Amino acid sequence: MGIHRGHKARPAEWLAEKFIFLVSLSAILMVLLIFLFVAREALPVLFGETNTALVQKPIPPDEVDKHSAAELEAYLEITPDQLARMSKETLRSLMDVKVEAQNDIPEEFRNDPDARINTTEWQYLLKAHQWSGYDKPEHIWQPVGQVKKFNIIPLFVGTLKVTLIGLFFAVPLAVGAAIYVSQLARPRTREILKPVIEMLSGIPSVVVGFFALLVMATVLQSIFHYQTRLNAFVAGIALGFAVIPVIFSIAEDALTSVPRAYTQGALALGASRWQTAWQIVLPAALPGVFAAAVLGFGRAIGETMIVLMVCSASVMSWSIFDSARSITTTIAAEMAEAVSGGPHYRILFLLGALLFAATFLSNMAGDFVIHRFKQKLEGKK
Amino acid sequence: MKKSLFILALAAATSVSALAGNITVKGSDTLVILAQKWAEVYMSQHTDVKIQVSGGGSGIGFAALQNQTTDLCDASRKIKAAELQKCIVAFNARPTEYKVALDGLSVYVNPENSLKELTLDQVGGIFTGKIKNWKEVGGPDAPITVYSRENSSGTYEFFKEHVLKGKDFAASAQTMPGTAAIVQAVMKDKNGIGYGGAAYGGSSKLLAIKKTDASPAISPTEETVMNGTYPIWRHLFVYVDPAKDKGEIAAYLSWIRSDDGQKYVKDIGYYPLPKNLRSN
Numbered sequence: 001m002g003i004h005r006g007h008k009a010r011p012a013e014w015l016a017e018k019f020i021f022l023v024s025l026s027a028i029l030m031v032l033l034i035f036l037f038v039a040r041e042a043l044p045v046l047f048g049e050t051n052t053a054l055v056q057k058p059i060p061p062d063e064v065d066k067h068s069a070a071e072l073e074a075y076l077e078i079t080p081d082q083l084a085r086m087s088k089e090t091l092r093s094l095m096d097v098k099v100e101a102q103n104d105i106p107e108e109f110r111n112d113p114d115a116r117i118n119t120t121e122w123q124y125l126l127k128a129h130q131w132s133g134y135d136k137p138e139h140i141w142q143p144v145g146q147v148k149k150f151n152i153i154p155l156f157v158g159t160l161k162v163t164l165i166g167l168f169f170a171v172p173l174a175v176g177a178a179i180y181v182s183q184l185a186r187p188r189t190r191e192i193l194k195p196v197i198e199m200l201s202g203i204p205s206v207v208v209g210f211f212a213l214l215v216m217a218t219v220l221q222s223i224f225h226y227q228t229r230l231n232a233f234v235a236g237i238a239l240g241f242a243v244i245p246v247i248f249s250i251a252e253d254a255l256t257s258v259p260r261a262y263t264q265g266a267l268a269l270g271a272s273r274w275q276t277a278w279q280i281v282l283p284a285a286l287p288g289v290f291a292a293a294v295l296g297f298g299r300a301i302g303e304t305m306i307v308l309m310v311c312s313a314s315v316m317s318w319s320i321f322d323s324a325r326s327i328t329t330t331i332a333a334e335m336a337e338a339v340s341g342g343p344h345y346r347i348l349f350l351l352g353a354l355l356f357a358a359t360f361l362s363n364m365a366g367d368f369v370i371h372r373f374k375q376k377l378e379g380k381k
Numbered sequence: 382m383k384k385s386l387f388i389l390a391l392a393a394a395t396s397v398s399a400l401a402g403n404i405t406v407k408g409s410d411t412l413v414i415l416a417q418k419w420a421e422v423y424m425s426q427h428t429d430v431k432i433q434v435s436g437g438g439s440g441i442g443f444a445a446l447q448n449q450t451t452d453l454c455d456a457s458r459k460i461k462a463a464e465l466q467k468c469i470v471a472f473n474a475r476p477t478e479y480k481v482a483l484d485g486l487s488v489y490v491n492p493e494n495s496l497k498e499l500t501l502d503q504v505g506g507i508f509t510g511k512i513k514n515w516k517e518v519g520g521p522d523a524p525i526t527v528y529s530r531e532n533s534s535g536t537y538e539f540f541k542e543h544v545l546k547g548k549d550f551a552a553s554a555q556t557m558p559g560t561a562a563i564v565q566a567v568m569k570d571k572n573g574i575g576y577g578g579a580a581y582g583g584s585s586k587l588l589a590i591k592k593t594d595a596s597p598a599i600s601p602t603e604e605t606v607m608n609g610t611y612p613i614w615r616h617l618f619v620y621v622d623p624a625k626d627k628g629e630i631a632a633y634l635s636w637i638r639s640d641d642g643q644k645y646v647k648d649i650g651y652y653p654l655p656k657n658l659r660s661n
Contacts, residue, residue, distance in 0.1 A: 090473045101462030129602045144532040229570050317551040337440035337533030339463045
């Protein structure tokens with residue numbers, strides 16, 4: 001409130017202050033609105049209002065008068081308003097399409113028990129199910145086809161797999177670099193290194209993905225000799241490059257903001273620079289470094305392009321040398337073709353809402369830890 | 382994400398300009414290059430007509446057709462029942478379907494692979510994951526790596542329905558963002574197999590396909606696709622609201638399907654419609 005301390009704020013200053021306040025308020029509002037929008041699109045799945053059963057009993061178009069308006073609305077998936085506006089002929093051709101769709105089902109699916117299942121029920125979304133043609137119960141994400149399979153577990157496994165590989169690669173490197181730059185490097189070296197590492201974040205992720213797809217995949221395969229050329233390991237390493245600058249700059253801030261008295265004390269007591277950095281400064285800055293890792297996690301789990309380009313088979317496997325399909329990849333790749341308002345569309349929004357919640361919580365946890373750490377260093381607690 | 386935002390912005394922009402003399406075309410990524418070529422040539426012949434073409438996918442095109450933000454919808458697959466219903470609700474009629482070109486889908490393998498031909502059943506077996514080693518189909522003793530398209534692609538759906546007979550793709554099938562990416566991957570992986578438009582094959586090897594064990598192996602060429610002897614081919618479509626199918630739009634649609642329009646199809650790598658299919 002510096003403005004109020006001296007003389008009274010001039011009208012222009014007052015206006016500018018209020019304007020900035022409004023802008024910041026609108027950012028919060030925006031986040032809230034986006035979440036509400038995503039959640040609203042996903043709600044019908046949560047309430048079990050979607051039905052994907054392939055074989056349904058069609059209502060013969062001639063019997064349209066025997067059914068109530070509510071029944072017709074549910075059957076034709078239209079709103080009461082649309083039904084009221086619809087002419088007799090339109091209604092009739094809509095009923096015909098329903099019957100035709102049933103007649104178009106290939107013979108082999110007609111008697112398939114799977115074709116009578118509503119695959120958007122929770123048990124099919126989460127639990128393994130033995131679909132016909134499979135030898136054992138499996139988690140299957142195959143959202144396009146006659147029987148649509150929407151099991152989201154392989155996507156969660158894929159997301160976690162790629163994210164964790166990325167973090168295992170990025171955290172040691174980024175924190176190591178942060179320790180070196182903030183504690184050990186000469187001022188001259190620091191002035192060059194810091195902007196260079198932070199410049200990594202300026203590389204568009206699609207470029208990193210392209211590089212990984214063409215070059216890294218081949219190089220890593222010739223080193224590790226695994227079978228699948230494009231897999232979670234390659235994607236994780238590529239993701240690491242995107243995450244390193246995030247973790248580095250926050251960790252470096254945390255390490256630099258450890259009071260100089262700590263370092264000077266340690267050095268005066270005869271510790272070497274290494275001992276000071278490793279045993280005094282790093283422990284003091286640990287909450288900040290942890291927060292950096294958490295924010296890096298949020299960045300990694302939300303990254304789309306790299307994973308989309310490098311690996312995207314929705315295979316249910318924890319092996320790092322198998323492929324993986326992340327949630328972001330799934331949304332980016334499939335949203336364009338999903339029938340808007342259909343079950344596939346709703347489930348993609350559900351995935352989006354879950355991802356939003358995950359990044360939101362991890363960012364909040366990171367912020368919380370940073371805040372506590374600052375208070376501790378300033379001696380308020 | 383960026384792409385869909387762009388499409389949204391475009392949809393907003395085009396919805397305003399859907400006036401006479403202005404034709405908006407949206408839909409299949411498979412067709413987008415051909416549609417642009419057609420638009421370019423047609424606009425140079427008719428300077429008073431403006432045609433705006435954008436891609437995004439067949440599903441995007443159908444959604445735009447329902448919302449009436451596009452005049453023509455390009456599609457690499459037939460309209461689905463759910464989309465048909467939405468169109469009927471939106472404009473009280475079924476959209477008119479025009480076939481505009483033929484596309485042959487080829488099966489690519491690495492040039493080092495000694496295999497030359499497969500039956501349709503074997504192709505299905507490989508892509509569903511039942512056949513896991515090349516030696517099961519007469520090739521070298523090596524595990525097969527399967528490359529497939531994203532499930533948003535019309536090509537994916539066509540392949541799943543007609544070659545896999547509705548069965549699921551193997552979970553381990555690597556999904557690639559485009560046909561060019563599949564070819565790229567197959568060229569780098571000597572055990573790889575992929576599928577896509579014949580025109581995109583590049584220097585990968587296109588397998589000859591046998592319809593059954595007894596039938597001859599046919600390679601995808603213009604002749605075999607157009608006379609229907611090559612077994613994996615499909616139509617490419619344009620859909621239009623029948624109420625809009627008059628005046629400039631009708632003229633454009635009939636030009637596309639005339640000899641003059643069809644001669645550009647081959648430049649893009651698809652095949653022109655046989656004469657008997659041009660009027661419907």
